[in-house]
Amino acid sequence: MDGTLVDTEVLWWETADEVAAGLGHRLSDADAPEVVGRAVADTAAHLIGVTGRPAAELPGIADELTGSFFRKVDAGAPLRPGAAALLTALEQAGVPFALVSASPRSVVDAVVAGALAGVPFAFTLSADDTVRTKPHPDPYLAAADRFGVPASACVAVEDSPDGTASAHAAGCGVLVVPSLLPVQPARGRTFARSLEEVDHGVLRDCLRRPETSGS
Numbered sequence: 001m002d003g004t005l006v007d008t009e010v011l012w013w014e015t016a017d018e019v020a021a022g023l024g025h026r027l028s029d030a031d032a033p034e035v036v037g038r039a040v041a042d043t044a045a046h047l048i049g050v051t052g053r054p055a056a057e058l059p060g061i062a063d064e065l066t067g068s069f070f071r072k073v074d075a076g077a078p079l080r081p082g083a084a085a086l087l088t089a090l091e092q093a094g095v096p097f098a099l100v101s102a103s104p105r106s107v108v109d110a111v112v113a114g115a116l117a118g119v120p121f122a123f124t125l126s127a128d129d130t131v132r133t134k135p136h137p138d139p140y141l142a143a144a145d146r147f148g149v150p151a152s153a154c155v156a157v158e159d160s161p162d163g164t165a166s167a168h169a170a171g172c173g174v175l176v177v178p179s180l181l182p183v184q185p186a187r188g189r190t191f192a193r194s195l196e197e198v199d200h201g202v203l204r205d206c207l208r209r210p211e212t213s214g215s
Contacts, residue, residue, distance in 0.1 A: 001099055001100075001101040001103060001108065001111060001116075002037070002101065002102075002103055003036075003037065003080070003159040003160060003179035003180065004080065004083075004157055004158060004159045004163070004177065004179070005079060005080055005083045005087075005099070005116065006077045006078070006079055006080065006083070006111055006115045006116065007077060007078045007079065007080050008069075008072075008073060008077045008111070009036060009037070009159070009160075009179050009180050010180075011069065011072040011073060011077060012035070012036070012069055013027070013032075013035060013036065013180070014072070015065060015068045015069040015072060016031075016035045016043055016047070016065065018068060019047065019061065019064050019065055019068065020047055020050075020051070022064075023047060023051040023053060023061075024051055025047065025050050025051050031046065031050070032180065032181055033161070033181065034046035036160055036179075036180045036181045037102070037134070037159070037160025037161060037162040037163055037179075037181065038102070038162060039102045039103075039127050039133045039134065040062050040065050040066055040069075040103070040104055040127070041058070041062055041127075043065060044058050044059075044061040044062040044065055045058060047061055048061065066104055066106065066107065069103075069107060070106055070107055070110055073107060073110050073111055073114070073115075074110055074114065076114070076115075077111065077114065077115045078115070079115055079116075080177075080194075080195055081194050081195060081196050082194055082195030082196035082197070082198065083195050085195075085196070086195050086198055086199070087119050089199060089200055090200060090203075091120055093200050095200060095203075096122045096147065097121065097122065098121050098122045098123050098124065098125065098143050098146065098147070099112065099116075099121050099123075099124040099125070100124075100125045100139045100140060100143050100156070101124070101125065101126055101127070101139075102126075102127050102133045102134040102139070102162065102163065102166075103126060103127060104126055104127055104128055105126040105127075105128040105129070107126075108124050108126040109124075112124060122146070122147070123143075123146055125139055125142055125143055125146075127139075129142065130142050133166075134160075134162045134163050134165070134166035135161070135162040135163075135165035135166050135169070136166060136169070137151075137166055137167075137169035137170035137171075138166075139166055139170075140154070140156055140166055140167050140169075140170035140172050141170045144170065144172070150171070151170040151171040151172050152171045152172070152173075152207075153207070154172045154173070155172060155173040155174070155175060155203045155204075155206045155207060156170075156172040156173070156174050156175070157175045157177065157195075157198070157203075158174060158175070158176055158177075158183075159176070159177050159178055159179035159183075160179060160180075160181055160183070161181055161182075161183050161184070164176055164183050164189065168186065168188060168189065173188065173190070173203075173206035173207045174188060174189045174190065174206065175189075175190050175191075175192060175198065175202065175203060175206050176189055176190065176191045176192070177191075177192050177193070177194060177195055177198070178191070190202075190205070190206045
């Protein structure tokens with residue numbers, strides 16, 4: 001969702017930087033792998049580590065991150081280029097699709113009610129819906145189970161290293177449309193520069209081509 005369908009990765013970075021600044025740290029490129037595409041708890045744990053704060057403060061920092069990000073998203077988050085057209089095309093073709101996110105349920109629901117209002121997702125999964133979230137395979141395994149098909153029959157569209165790792169580990173075909181962080185090529189991953197390059201046929205091909213490909 002974040003950085004894939006909705007342009008919220010920048011909002012998340014701004015949120016994390018503001019919270020970090022309040023703890024006496026400013027984010028740099030070195031922090032990006034622990035912030036971009038990561039679950040709230042992971043980012044909070046990283047901020048604890050780099051600022052030397054007591055581990056007992058982690059829940060409070062996580063709540064601050066969630067609250068600040070929620071307010072930014074609620075104020076408005078634009079769709080990524082090509083997202084609306086792709087979702088409409090899938091709906092018209094009768095292809096079921098779901099939203100699988102590492103964001104908390106409160107944020108997922110806010111985005112679905114706002115920027116993604118009216119999109120007919122079969123269901124949505126948040127970080128609160130599985131024991132482990134991305135980069136673990138649990139979210140995509142749970143999604144495949146909800147669809148009643150093996151993960152190998154599903155295509156995940158991802159933008160971040162953690163999301164890609166999650167889908168890849170679950171056994172999904174993976175279409176990577178990178179956002180803020182680069183994603184390493186690997187067998188079973190197809191790359192596109194933008195969702196504007198993606199249609200039903202491209203997604204179908206992700207299930208047919210185990211090799212790495214790109215454009």
